[in-house]
Amino acid sequence: MKWIQQISEAIDHFIFPHTCLGCSSDLLKKEDLLCTSCFAQLPFTHFFNQSPNPIEKIFYGRLNLEHAAANLFFTKDSLLQQLMVQLKYRGNKDAGYYLGKLMGLSLQQSEYYQTIDAIIPLPLNAKKEFKRGYNQAQIISEGISIVWNKPILNHAVERLIFTETQTHENRIQRWKNMEGVFTVINEDAIKNKHILLVDDVVTTGATLESCGAEILKIDGTKLSIATVAYTL
Numbered sequence: 001m002k003w004i005q006q007i008s009e010a011i012d013h014f015i016f017p018h019t020c021l022g023c024s025s026d027l028l029k030k031e032d033l034l035c036t037s038c039f040a041q042l043p044f045t046h047f048f049n050q051s052p053n054p055i056e057k058i059f060y061g062r063l064n065l066e067h068a069a070a071n072l073f074f075t076k077d078s079l080l081q082q083l084m085v086q087l088k089y090r091g092n093k094d095a096g097y098y099l100g101k102l103m104g105l106s107l108q109q110s111e112y113y114q115t116i117d118a119i120i121p122l123p124l125n126a127k128k129e130f131k132r133g134y135n136q137a138q139i140i141s142e143g144i145s146i147v148w149n150k151p152i153l154n155h156a157v158e159r160l161i162f163t164e165t166q167t168h169e170n171r172i173q174r175w176k177n178m179e180g181v182f183t184v185i186n187e188d189a190i191k192n193k194h195i196l197l198v199d200d201v202v203t204t205g206a207t208l209e210s211c212g213a214e215i216l217k218i219d220g221t222k223l224s225i226a227t228v229a230y231t232l
């Protein structure tokens with residue numbers, strides 16, 4: 001009967017081709033999105049097991065955080081960049097679930113994040129979310145919760161106004177532009193909770209700071225931050 005199984009696997013592979021997103025080689029059944037050798041190339045930061053770390057230092061004197069970490073180093077023309085492009089510009093949610101699951105494993109194994117009560121994906125502005133069809137931070141958060149069983153609070157915080165990406169402005173201008181962009185619309189949902197704020201990338205931290213500051217205004221909240229990638 002083995003040949004029946006082989007044929008059915010072949011048909012399955014023909015209908016649902018499982019190829020590595022990094023190198024396009026055929027994936028083994030136990031492999032998920034990336035083959036073993038591409039997976040081995042991913043540059044993990046190990047910041048989830050390190051405190052203080054460079055991500056926590058970004059927020060020193062700006063936000064009173066419990067902990068913060070990014071899971072992977074971001075470099076140009078890397079496999080990680082490929083995965084992020086898939087998630088943000090090619091409508092490939094699986095890339096986001098995958099990156100989220102990797103982060104969920106790092107969170108699960110860390111001694112610093114065990115008191116987290118709930119996850120909040122950093123809200124995207126409405127125009128971008130409409131264009132993309134989803135918020136990538138939401139997809140990453142869903143990936144996290146597949147392996148690390150924490151609730152996601154989707155409508156506790158809202159992003160108010162549309163701000164253009166201010167890539168050419170300095171940190172102070174960016175911070176000013178981000179002021180008042182986020183508002184907590186469900187205080188009861190986050191009151192007295194340790195919240196994990198999730199986004200795809202951290203660079204200057206201006207957007208995360210703006211959103212995090214609003215969360216910390218609510219009674220008894222504690223805040224930690226987790227991002228997939230860290231780019232200088």
Ligand SMILES: [Zn+2]
Nearest residue numbers: 020023035038
């Ligand atoms: Zn590969």
